[in-house]
Amino acid sequence: MVLLSTAFCPPVEYFAVLAGYSSVYIDSGENYQKQTWRNRCRILTGSGPQDLCVPVVHSSGRAITEIQVEYTTPWVVKFERAVASAYDSSPFFEFYRDEFFAILDSHPATLWELNRLITEWICRKIGVAGGAVEGELPKGEYSSSAGQLDLRDVIHPKRPNTILADMGLGRPYWQVFRERFGFTPGLSVLDLLFNEGSDSILWLQRPKKVLLHACCAPCSGAVLERLLQEGYQPVVFWSNSNITPREEYDLRENELLRYAKKLGVPVVEDDYDHTAWQNCVKGLEKEPERGARCLECFKTRLLRAAEYASRNGFPILATTLASSRWKSLEQVDEAGSWACSRVEGVQWWPRNWRKGGLQERRAQIIKEQGFYNQTFCGCEFSRTREEL
Numbered sequence: 001m002v003l004l005s006t007a008f009c010p011p012v013e014y015f016a017v018l019a020g021y022s023s024v025y026i027d028s029g030e031n032y033q034k035q036t037w038r039n040r041c042r043i044l045t046g047s048g049p050q051d052l053c054v055p056v057v058h059s060s061g062r063a064i065t066e067i068q069v070e071y072t073t074p075w076v077v078k079f080e081r082a083v084a085s086a087y088d089s090s091p092f093f094e095f096y097r098d099e100f101f102a103i104l105d106s107h108p109a110t111l112w113e114l115n116r117l118i119t120e121w122i123c124r125k126i127g128v129a130g131g132a133v134e135g136e137l138p139k140g141e142y143s144s145s146a147g148q149l150d151l152r153d154v155i156h157p158k159r160p161n162t163i164l165a166d167m168g169l170g171r172p173y174w175q176v177f178r179e180r181f182g183f184t185p186g187l188s189v190l191d192l193l194f195n196e197g198s199d200s201i202l203w204l205q206r207p208k209k210v211l212l213h214a215c216c217a218p219c220s221g222a223v224l225e226r227l228l229q230e231g232y233q234p235v236v237f238w239s240n241s242n243i244t245p246r247e248e249y250d251l252r253e254n255e256l257l258r259y260a261k262k263l264g265v266p267v268v269e270d271d272y273d274h275t276a277w278q279n280c281v282k283g284l285e286k287e288p289e290r291g292a293r294c295l296e297c298f299k300t301r302l303l304r305a306a307e308y309a310s311r312n313g314f315p316i317l318a319t320t321l322a323s324s325r326w327k328s329l330e331q332v333d334e335a336g337s338w339a340c341s342r343v344e345g346v347q348w349w350p351r352n353w354r355k356g357g358l359q360e361r362r363a364q365i366i367k368e369q370g371f372y373n374q375t376f377c378g379c380e381f382s383r384t385r386e387e388l
């Protein structure tokens with residue numbers, strides 16, 4: 001279950017959640033909070049991003065469903081003018097403007113009702129079926145430890161979030177002012193709708209096919225389990241010529257094959273060529289772990305994976321490399337972005353695979369499955385003298 005608050009012309013990630021999760025709860029039992037998306041949205045104008053607010057009456061400490069919209073000021077006219085001026089030259093605004101403005105012009109009495117009408121209208125226009133339920137949060141039904149997500153205060157105007165990146169989304173879409181500002185993220189879904197029209201759904205739906213570069217079974221266990229729970233169709237790419245000796249490589253690969261078979265996940269095995277790998281890290285042999293050699297090592301392996309993904313139609317590449325706390329998240333991210341930038345049609349998925357209970361689940365699965373859990377990273381330089 002995912003929890004959302006009500007929101008006025010909500011941001012793109014709000015709709016990605018509505019499109020991507022089968023059970024979404026929009027909480028009607030909370031109290032109103034000022035300076036949140038509950039009564040504001042952000043659009044992109046010729047001068048840059050602009051926040052537009054819905055004025056409300058006597059808001060402090062009140063239940064969200066009781067908040068009255070203030071119509072004694074001409075905010076609706078000003079809002080419509082600002083939106084029209086920002087999106088008049090967008091490809092799809094003219095097809096939506098009348099219906100959208102009609103909702104505002106109908107002056108729904110409460111903020112809850114105004115938001116509900118707009119959200120439902122956008123869902124229909126974009127084609128988000130979703131399973132959103134509105135109502136008071138049932139006591140005892142929410143538990144973060146059960147993998148449920150509370151996004152009510154995560155999707156917030158002043159706090160950047162990683163929701164789109166975590167869902168494998170967030171690539172740029174076409175924007176009217178892209179030449180002036182470059183791609184501007186963090187806007188209302190109106191920006192997506194007016195610029196991409198009915199194709200908006202393509203930007204909000206998680207691609208199902210994921211190529212997952214896997215370094216070993218212990219690091220892959222929780223990641224694979226979570227991907228399957230979230231409805232992805234992962235294919236594992238085993239490309240680890242860093243590992244030596246060959247017996248160690250075979251041992252790690254067999255552990256992964258055993259687990260993948262259990263889950264019914266296909267595995268693609270890359271060639272083993274430790275000499276080629278040594279050439280890639282030449283001159284960096286004395287570097288410490290997390291140093292320059294490791295970055296080259298990640299780049300070498302993830303480039304092989306990105307090339308395979310590009311040749312075989314995988315839109316997204318991820319890796320289990322950073323699920324271990326011994327690895328640098330930044331280095332893995334840099335290597336993955338670099339590898340995907342060198343091939344056509346593959347997006348790097350920079351998700352933090354240690355969050356959301358995955359670190360704890362990783363340890364549990366290692367025990368449950370009795371995995372061989374290596375004591376060194378993989379290459380000869382990562383072994384202590386005693387191990388060699």
Ligand code: SF4
Binds near residue numbers: 281290377379380381
């Ligand atoms: S220590 Fe690990 S990540 Fe670093 S170069 Fe060796 S095998 Fe690669």
